[in-house]
Amino acid sequence: xxxxxxxxxxxxxxxxxxxxxxxxxxxxxxxxxxxxxxxxxxxxxxxxxxxxxxxxxxxxxxxxxxxxxxxxxxxxxxxxxxxxxxxxxxxxxxxxxxxxxxxxxxxxxxxxxxxxxxxxxxxxxxxxxxxxxxxxxxxxxxxxxxxxxxxxxxxxxxxxxxxxxxxxxxxxxxxxxxxxxxxxxxxxxxxxxxxxxxxxxxxxxxxxxxxxxxxxxxxxxxxxxxxxxxxxxxxxxxxxxxxxxxxxxxxxxxxxxxxxxxxxxxxxxxxxxxxxxxxxxxxxxxxxxxxxxxxxxxxxxxxxxxxxxxxxxxxxxxxxxxxxxxxxxxxxxxxxxxxxxxxxxxxxxxxxxxxxxxxxxxxxxxxxxxxxxxxxxxxxxxxxxxxxxxxxxxxxxxxxxxxxxxxxxxxxxxxxxxxxxxxxxxxxxxxxxxxxxxxxxxxxxxxxxxxxxxxxxxxxxxxxxxxxxxxxxxxxxxxxxxxxxxxxxxxxxxxxxxxxxxxxxxxxxxxxxxxxxxxxxxxxxxxx
Amino acid sequence: xxxxxxxxxxxxxxxxxxxxxxxxxxxxxxxxxxxxxxxxxxxxxxxxxxxxxxxxxxxxxxxxxxxxxxxxxxxxxxxxxxxxxxxxxxxxxxxxxxxxxxxxxxxxxxxxxxxxxxxxxxxxxxxxxxxxxxxxxxxxxxxxxxxxxxxxxxxxxxxxxxxxxxxxxxxxxxxxxxxxxxxxxxxxxxxxxxxxxxxxxxxxxxxxxxxxxxxxxxxxxxxxxxxxxxxxxxxxxxxxxxxxxxxxxxxxxxxxxxxxxxxxxxxxxxxxxxxxxxxxxxxxxxxxxxx
Numbered sequence: 001x002x003x004x005x006x007x008x009x010x011x012x013x014x015x016x017x018x019x020x021x022x023x024x025x026x027x028x029x030x031x032x033x034x035x036x037x038x039x040x041x042x043x044x045x046x047x048x049x050x051x052x053x054x055x056x057x058x059x060x061x062x063x064x065x066x067x068x069x070x071x072x073x074x075x076x077x078x079x080x081x082x083x084x085x086x087x088x089x090x091x092x093x094x095x096x097x098x099x100x101x102x103x104x105x106x107x108x109x110x111x112x113x114x115x116x117x118x119x120x121x122x123x124x125x126x127x128x129x130x131x132x133x134x135x136x137x138x139x140x141x142x143x144x145x146x147x148x149x150x151x152x153x154x155x156x157x158x159x160x161x162x163x164x165x166x167x168x169x170x171x172x173x174x175x176x177x178x179x180x181x182x183x184x185x186x187x188x189x190x191x192x193x194x195x196x197x198x199x200x201x202x203x204x205x206x207x208x209x210x211x212x213x214x215x216x217x218x219x220x221x222x223x224x225x226x227x228x229x230x231x232x233x234x235x236x237x238x239x240x241x242x243x244x245x246x247x248x249x250x251x252x253x254x255x256x257x258x259x260x261x262x263x264x265x266x267x268x269x270x271x272x273x274x275x276x277x278x279x280x281x282x283x284x285x286x287x288x289x290x291x292x293x294x295x296x297x298x299x300x301x302x303x304x305x306x307x308x309x310x311x312x313x314x315x316x317x318x319x320x321x322x323x324x325x326x327x328x329x330x331x332x333x334x335x336x337x338x339x340x341x342x343x344x345x346x347x348x349x350x351x352x353x354x355x356x357x358x359x360x361x362x363x364x365x366x367x368x369x370x371x372x373x374x375x376x377x378x379x380x381x382x383x384x385x386x387x388x389x390x391x392x393x394x395x396x397x398x399x400x401x402x403x404x405x406x407x408x409x410x411x412x413x414x415x416x417x418x419x420x421x422x423x424x425x426x427x428x429x430x431x432x433x434x435x436x437x438x439x440x441x442x443x444x445x446x447x448x449x450x451x452x453x454x455x456x457x458x459x460x461x462x463x464x465x466x467x468x469x470x471x472x473x474x475x476x477x478x479x480x481x482x483x484x485x486x487x488x489x490x491x492x493x494x495x496x497x498x499x500x501x502x503x504x505x506x507x508x509x510x511x512x513x514x515x516x517x518x519x520x521x522x523x524x525x526x527x528x
Numbered sequence: 529x530x531x532x533x534x535x536x537x538x539x540x541x542x543x544x545x546x547x548x549x550x551x552x553x554x555x556x557x558x559x560x561x562x563x564x565x566x567x568x569x570x571x572x573x574x575x576x577x578x579x580x581x582x583x584x585x586x587x588x589x590x591x592x593x594x595x596x597x598x599x600x601x602x603x604x605x606x607x608x609x610x611x612x613x614x615x616x617x618x619x620x621x622x623x624x625x626x627x628x629x630x631x632x633x634x635x636x637x638x639x640x641x642x643x644x645x646x647x648x649x650x651x652x653x654x655x656x657x658x659x660x661x662x663x664x665x666x667x668x669x670x671x672x673x674x675x676x677x678x679x680x681x682x683x684x685x686x687x688x689x690x691x692x693x694x695x696x697x698x699x700x701x702x703x704x705x706x707x708x709x710x711x712x713x714x715x716x717x718x719x720x721x722x723x724x725x726x727x728x729x730x731x732x733x734x735x736x737x738x739x740x741x742x743x744x745x746x747x748x749x750x751x752x753x754x755x756x757x758x759x760x761x762x763x764x765x766x767x768x769x770x771x772x773x774x775x776x777x778x779x780x781x782x783x784x785x786x787x788x789x790x791x792x793x794x795x796x797x798x799x800x801x802x803x804x805x806x807x808x809x810x811x812x813x814x815x816x817x818x819x
Contacts, residue, residue, distance in 0.1 A: 321648060
């Protein structure tokens, strides 16, 4: 491409694209598609958040006040599905779209038209999910894990969910093939694999995980569909099937899935910590190996979600040991981040605050993860609020905080404007305070015996639930501040210099202006 | 636990009077123990008071792991927050440029491995004990239904007893039309009754969808799977009423199918069995003659 255009600035045919709505429908530009992914995921984050507010409002006091039990179950189910498949995953793909080509010095993604297609599948799937609330029988109500036989009982809403998952899965598989191809084939000359930025490394590994497990998910929902409508008995004991087999197949997808949502977060944090410590990432190669080890181990630990389903003692021991082992590469990552900060020259802008908040709270989620890995303790806390607390510590203060960190970090590159630093810090501290208020007390609820997915509870759980609900409302409102900060930045933020972060070293900061031009790196940079 | 604390306090006062350096150590020990004990008593922040060997093992293991986690937490974040406080640009601190050390990486890979082995060892022993349902003195089958539990006494004293156990909290309380009682949502019409100190094996299955039979104080939770049976065991340490709930989403009234186990002294249990058997018409006369 560079040879054809030969533009001195390395970005030739700027802005030759349709305008208005057709720009977005037909675009094959990685930046446009990245932007759409990010706005889409934020919209879904708001939808999923609204459902969470409904859940916490019902749980504010004992007794049934707002949501009838059946509707409550629909809320919890769709909250989980929308947050996982609609908010967190597309947000990371949005980051990959924007950042991977710029960070490896490529002009665009490898399959630009497929990129457009993988995005435009998402609104279709989201429509199916959200509209399922309004069909007879309502939305799926069997939890985001939709275990049969309960999910065989549900109505049309379950079928809509199955189709939505098929479509989302197709989108994810295409997106990850695109990312793998881009990273493996389109790196700038001189950028060897072991010189890639950590964010690119984590996404490469994540994309492989996605290609591995999304077809498994597609398979299991298809089996569920045929069990529901076409007389098969994969999961029905009366017909020779086994409901527990569903759980094995689901979690073979589901456990790598949680690492799919956290590895790119590790990548973002591994970019930000060195930048604001003004010091190179400590132990780059061990970070790469740790990421790969986590990904490989994540494929052999799935049954730790099923300790109470009943399995032989050797099975429990194997899955317990394998799960505990994941703590080792994860700990190595935390130590490396700490060593990167050690004797750095740190400043604490919003991206850095969210990254430190990420490490701090993710480690708490990691500890509760180790506690959950211990089978006898898991027997007590499985399907209680303890588990809810655990996975929100790794997914909200883990994945989501890293997404916030990344958004503040790269928004100057994307828009050419700086965000309001004071408001950004407010956003961080409010999120930090209300997040812990919401979820820390849930550890106690779980230990004391409150099951998850219940709309009502005994009076002994009343005060912690009230605290948690107030925290959740505060956390939800704080995210409107994020929306305001971002819109304000795009419309009227201060002009950003090419490199507003003096410690940044990756290509998008060293080689491209702010905002990055519509077409960047048509002529690849030389990496030494 | 209430008894333990004053006793140790007394000793610590005594020692503290003799030697000062020792008293500091003792104080630290006492406060640690007091913290431990307050955790044990305040079940609001922790597992309910354990009532079986397994539940006790789980309880102690959890506390022990929390201490390990706390130590690691203090270590890691001690270093990180020291760095955050001291190594700031605003204090004029100049960044070093080190970025690699194989030795350090090996060390901090090995240490977590060792800690994990220490954690896994007691857990392994407990898992093997939990799985051993042999030598039970009686067997009860629990069947999950949408939304109640069915119990059949299959073997041992009480064989032949069979009943359903449903939530007994009045609907008015759930709909906020009547004040809620102490055991709101944790009370049933027919309790499962077992004798104290006997190894009870519970066979668990379900009739329609997945459920889970869970009694926290006894350290027992097992999914109930339609078409399959699983078994667990417990030996209750003391008479009392222990409450739990269904722990696997089973539809609309998942939150409204509690489990209540009443543990009785041996002779009370015998009386309860007699009452149950004489109340039921079928099969009972033979049992009573045998006694």
